[in-house]
Amino acid sequence: MEQRINRGVNMKDDIRAKFNDVSQVYDGQRRQLIPCFDDFYHIPVSLIEPVTERPKILDIGAGTGLLTSFFIEKIPTAQITLIDLSDQMLEMAKRRFSDIPGVEYIVDDYAQYDFQQKYDMIISAFSIHHLSDEEKIKLYHKCYSILNPKGIFINCDQVLGETPYLDSLNKTHWRESIEKSGLSQADISAAYDRTKLDREAPLSQQLIWLKEAGFTDVDCVYKWYFFAVMMGRKV
Template identity: 30%
Template structure:
């Protein structure tokens, strides 16, 4: 587990992701606003697919976190996070989301642009693991790419996404390369399937938090 499975290496990730995903910073603000609204205290927070620690940075700035656990399958990403957050209330776990074995431990679990790399049964296992890892009334918050309902809709949204990337400084070739990853390197599911998956994994509350372009934020409460 020496490298991540995203489109970018650990060293370039933070710069490239903003060139690629519209409203990327908004994902994290939406998470913070939701957690604050749930009135959870003395938080134990797990961020799966933590990357370089963007979620932790925003959480520590805005919310009282008693313990923050970083989890990633990339040792390079985890090392960057360790260097950024050498705090006594942090923990670092090198593992895939499908390998989580925690039980009733966390108040908040976040997964930002993580599960769309998984096939459907793998995704189900990952979400079920997150459910098991939450305490009662804990919340799971996920931001993912999603699949439009029609082929025409997909083609239009992908072209829109390509134009956004070019406006952010990517070349046409770079943008085309990223767009070509759809259903090849990552495997989006529809909004209906996203919601059904959380319900099937026994979350008692399932809601859409935010949506734009081909990205959606969803959450479930145990």
């Protein structure tokens, strides 16, 4: 048990360090590293219908606030909370939202953090796949518990292929795409290196976990190879 806990702590330290290192160039590389960028970031926004004039949005693993920025375009009155392990990524988010008052920034591990309020929307992009399966399950239960009634949870993330063949197909296609993206070889190598931190789970399994956590209307609303947008509602 102690060895497993230490491994988890060490991995969180590695995640923090690697994303601190890439914080300055992270946003600029998104389109090259995510071939389906436009659909991947705009479809989640199309899913939401605010239930209040000033809905509370929690972005877990928020990084530079890129996903949140699309939500703010649709709901400029939203109350925003961003949480991430990487202080440097959140520094970039503070620059992005410098003209928006009242944004809350939390430098912490959202899988362990004790949230003291409830939210109308919980969103996430490219973060939950860093958690172990056990942590994912606990997080989905936590997200359900801190959502208000009629709240929505949206997870835009990488998923493991349903079979080894499909996973290999997905990853091969992604590698072929980014090799032609125009990124420097150093940036591509750094992206490959960050995949060592990935602990993806199959999409089908994660949809089951969301249902078991209590969510209804659970679905994958978009998928491009191993990029998937999952959702669930609390009714």
